[in-house]
Amino acid sequence: MQSYRLLILPFLILAVSFTILYPNFADRTLKIVVREDVYSLPEANQKELVNALFDRWAKDYGKTSGWTIEPQGALPPKENPFYTVKGRFITSAKINQISQENQSLVSESKNKLEPTWIEETIRGGKSLSIKLGLDLQGGMRVVLKGDFDDYTSKLKDLYAKELTELNLTLSNPATKPEDKEKAKSRLAEIESSFDLSPMRKIVELEKAKMIIDNRLTTQNLTEPQVRIQKEQDAIEVSLPGVSNSAAILEILQNTETVEYRLEEPTPFLYKSQIADNERRMMDLGKRENTDIFLFQELVKNKAGKKAQDEFLEGLEKKYNIPKDFKVYAMWARGNAAKSALLPRSFVVLERKIALSGNDMTNAQPSYNSNSYGWMVSFTLTPNGAEKFFDLTSQNRGRNLAIVWGDKVISNPVINDPIAGGRAEISGSFSEQEAIRLANVISEGALPIPLSVLEMRFIGPTLGIESIEVGVKAVAIGFFLVMVYMIFYYRLGGFIADLSLLVNLIILAALLTLMDFTLTLPGIAGIILTAGMAVDANVIIYERIREEIEEGRALSIAVTRGFENAFWTIMDANVTTLIAGILMIRLGNGPIKGFAITLCWGIVTTLFTSLFLSRLFMELTVNRIGVHHLNLRPFFFGKKETTNA
């Protein structure tokens, strides 16, 4: 291991690391988008908003940050409605702050930090800058309140059919008394489930919390804090350094479910009734009066879920649809490849949910090359598989609709009973939609709808002061350690410092690549990594010195020193690694953040101390031709000479 050629490896790794870390230091461009409605305000109001922004700007960023903003002191032109900010170290927390303080001027969800060319090339535009946790940089805090009324109405749907049957049994004079008794107790049981005790609410909130946790994890936010506020039936979500709050909010609140419902039996009495009426309208040339056209208009105007629900309920009244059935719209794409997903026709489904999302797990989106479309395949839980088999064997020839949110996305005919617990959904999906649907199935839907009770930007949990001082202290600490190493081990110390620096650079790059969010426990993990890396070098040098003291030639002493230290370093690091992996698997929040940095730190430490340090050392001794290696401290060390 003495060839210069081996130096290529560390240089390559360093080059890659620096490339990955580059966006953290690069000059970046941020587009702050001005809200559309600002342009229709009277000029005085516009001016007021603009002044507010620039007063604050001058105070916070003007002097110290070296950032520039264009156009200065004026509203940007309407055709290009954004301010361009240029500078280094533009963090999402700062973007957040600017937006939050100028809410009536800035359309926060559209702000965009332009990716650097590196991010564009490596990650297709996804950010490569190190994210800081809530404790270090502040972020968003959202309090979401559970809407339990909506929850009960959904529950009632689930039990709808059973309830009518039970009531029928009870009112039928021919029913045997013991059956009546049974029906009565079952009825009481179901009704008690509509009654929400505080305990039940907590259970549902817990479920919602778990799902939110999952959703946030897939958003690459590694350390969001989600907790339940019992006092107000709410869930509090803290998101470190989140800049696009609107998008995250949508993800959090999404209550979309996936469920199977049977369509009304053939010959589709109700559906054809609606269809006949629609056709009549078309024949009269009143396309814009057809229900489907009106419904499409509602959707296009983004009227919201409530308006859509009311419209469909109106249809149920209009066509006298019995209570056991419900009108849905069937959504699909037009013939053009990129046409929008829109309601295309109405279908009438049983009110009873045949199979709910809880019975499905493990969904995967996949591309079907036969039909050139995306589909989603999933596994059924054992219980769900049984239900699905019964359902498909008892209802052959009927249509089984898949309802995603409020949309019917397909309603295939049941040809044969389906056993085996695997099934798939094909519809006209885009890739994004297939992924979303798969996520809804895999993570489960929120059991309760959530509304935003409070949303605001919060400062770091550790004060600004402490962070500044802390960072400075850690930097000074590292510097002192490095000086000490040179003082104590001289040339050896210098090589150790070099490999420590390389270690930290590679570690930072690795963590960045993995979208890790750095928090205080994470920094603690890095400090420990540095400590262990220094220790590894100390162990090696002590061994080399022992070999020298025993009178071995320098190049042999170096080789033997590394060999003797190898297993000690391995044992120490592997044991810590095992502990770290356990922490990642079992721990949460702070423990996880610590363990992730520690584990990757061990990987980089093993590389730098066992390979890199050795390479540097052997090259120094064998190629550069250093004949004397003194591993004793300056001033105190006795002079040692060795023969090469």
Next chain:
Amino acid sequence: MRNINFTKYKYFTLSFSFLAIVFGFAVTFGKYGGFAHSLDFNGGLRTVVELPADKSRSDLDGYFQSKNIEAVVILLEKEKNIYQLDIGLGSLDTIETLYKEIPEANRESSTSAIDRFVQLLRYEYKLPKEKVLSADQVGAVVGGELTEVGITLLLTTLAIILLYLSIRSQFKFALASSIALVHDILMTLALIGFLQIKPSVPIIAALLTLLGYSINDKIVVFDRIRENAHGKDNLALSNIINVSITQTLGRTINTSFTTMISVVAIIVGGAVELYDFAFVLLFGVIVGTYSSIYIAAPISEIYDQLRKKRFA
């Protein structure tokens, strides 16, 4: 090199550690009734206020101290003098009493603890309503769940270390390392309880760090013992231990020293909220080093003697 007799004092050091742990926990639970309360673990009141420019952190600290309210003061924004005040649940009664002392005219009747605290604060610092930026009764971020996870984690980690080290070297070394590790955690917890340091996320980070440091330190020392003991079954283990510890002493001192440099830098630097973190870590490094030499090594020796007696 001169050989230092480390194992000579083994019964003294073992009993010292044992007594120190018992004493620490006795004070924690006997005198204080358990570990200190903290917002992260028990929940409490959290307010963010903008103070007049002439008020500083020391004013706040002084006020809370004089009124005997447990509060953590954090400076959030320097330019605007914005502070976050975390009040532990233990101080609710005190706040209740102080609230009743506010002149009737200056208080709006309210029953919630957080409202009462805000009114108290507004009265004390003559704050208009809009300067109280937020006030919440918050639940614990970590807490019961974490304690449970922590114990499982520690036990599983110990089991795995025991297994790994038994395979790599010998059971007696694995056992001694594990006991010494438990010793370090208990010692540190005893100190946290004794000094009533508020448990928080940084404190957990410190505990985890010292756990990692401690494992590392023990393995390095034991590896040398194992190496020196190789093929010398008939030699007294205490001798081998002493030789090995002496041989690794330079390394032990260097590593402890370099680790402590960074930690001391944080303490000296004056990051108020990181003080507890650094302090626990500093203690942990000292305890970890001490236990590798004076706890782990003697235990392996005692175990060895007992075993030899049994098979003799």
